[in-house]
Amino acid sequence: MIFFPNNIKLLSTPRLLEGGRSKGNFDNFNLALHVDDDQNSVLANRDLLLRHYNLPSAPAWINQTHSKITVDADAISSIVNADASYSKKIGTVCGVLTADCLPIFACNKEGTVVGIAHAGWRGLVDGVIESLIESLNCKGEDLIVHLGPAISQLSFEVGGEIKSQYLSKNKNFENCFTYLNNKYYLDLYYAARVVLKGFGISSISGGDRCTYKESDHFFSYRRDGKYSGRMAHLIWME
Structure with a gap:
């Protein structure tokens, strides 16, 4: 079990x-303005x-575009395009x-800096995690990371071209893919750990939920399409 500092809230x-x-x-707690909700x-x-x-x-909301952009939440006064803060x-x-x-979710062990990233398959391979970790400006061994709820591997079919993109970036992504019935499946949790461990980060928790399968708890775009709401994931210091 990995514990965050007492002053850090997730x-x-x-x-x-x-x-x-x-x-x-x-129903009933969608928090996104960009979907078809009222x-x-x-x-x-x-x-x-x-x-x-x-x-x-109020959360420092950002306009997510599957980019690798990280912004300083303390410095923004309006919504900007970014996928991490x-x-x-x-x-x-x-x-x-x-x-x-x-x-x-990320913070340092002293509890003096926090950050969060939105990592879909595109942002992950493009470097959104690297962008966030570099912005925190801490050594890897001084960081703690939690992987929040996402789609699990066997619910996340992807094309072979996506596997090629990943392997062209880092051969260590090979084990993030499973091939079943002529289809590739991507493990986002595993891929994130590959990137994080590349920074020397070993304090990593989470990665055991599935937004697609756990319909009572989570929204899922892959399951519900354009009528899917969005969950919020927040981190702050007290």
Whole structure:
């Protein structure tokens, strides 16, 4: 069991929360404005998020584009294009939204810097994890990482061209793929560990959930398509 410092708080939201306002397949705690949900319902859910979990501030939301861009959450005053953020200030809430992609929580062992990344297959191979870790400006042995809920390998079929992209970047990605019934399946959790261990990070937890299979708990784009809501994954310092 890996423990984060006492002043570091992590949160992954459920798809259902008492008081949530979203309807239909977005039931009931969708937190994304960019899906087909009613905007007023989403804004009400974001207000509920703040109150229910007693957040120290509204999350520093980013506009995710499957990039490798990391931003300083303490320095942004409006929504910017990025897929990871970090903070060195108490009370700043870094956050990403997912519905199958892998949320990666990180902090140093002293509890003085936190960060989070949104890593789908594209962002992961393009370097979003590297971008976040480098932004934290800490030695690998001083970092702690938690892998939040994402789609599991046998629910995540990908094309052979994606495997080629991964192997052209790093041959160590070979074991992240399984070949069954003429199809490739990618293990995002394993791939993330390959990258993290490349930085000398050994304090890694999580990686045992499946957003696709656990429909009572999680939204899943692969399962529900454009009518899938999004969970929020947040990290901050108290």
